[in-house]
Amino acid sequence: MSKQNPKDRLYSRDHEWIKDDGKGTVVVGITDYAQEMLTDIVFVDLPEIGKKVVAHATVAVVESVKSVSDIYAPVGGEVIDVNTRLEETPELINQDAFGEGWIVKMRLSDAGERKMLLSADDYDEILKEEKN
Secondary structure, three states: OOOOOOOOOEEOOOOEEEEEOOOOEEEEEEOHHHHHHHOOEEEEEOOOOOOEEOOOOEEEEEEEOOOEEEEEOOOOEEEEEEOOHHHHOOOHHHHOOOOOOOOEEEEEOOHHHHHHOEOHHHHHHHHHHHHO
């Protein structure tokens, strides 16, 4: 069963989350629900630092024992950091999707794009619909 989705984040319909630091940068990861659907993650293809991505474009790729899945940027911006621990321990995403399993940090190109994302409560409603 999925853990509670933290209320200090915004969510995409593609099951990614962002945590805004209030300084124009965000941390991006996938939700607990997403990692459960993927099952055991065995590889993460991280982007180059400096890569510019638009909202909804592929920012990383995760490979699980079940499938290979694109991770989409919930917002547009520039990749300023990547979680290099995932190169050696990709299962961190399974173990702690909302913490140690973060994927990239980005500098926002348009802070207004955050308005297109969902609150934790709205994301929970979408999960209820998907599970039915």
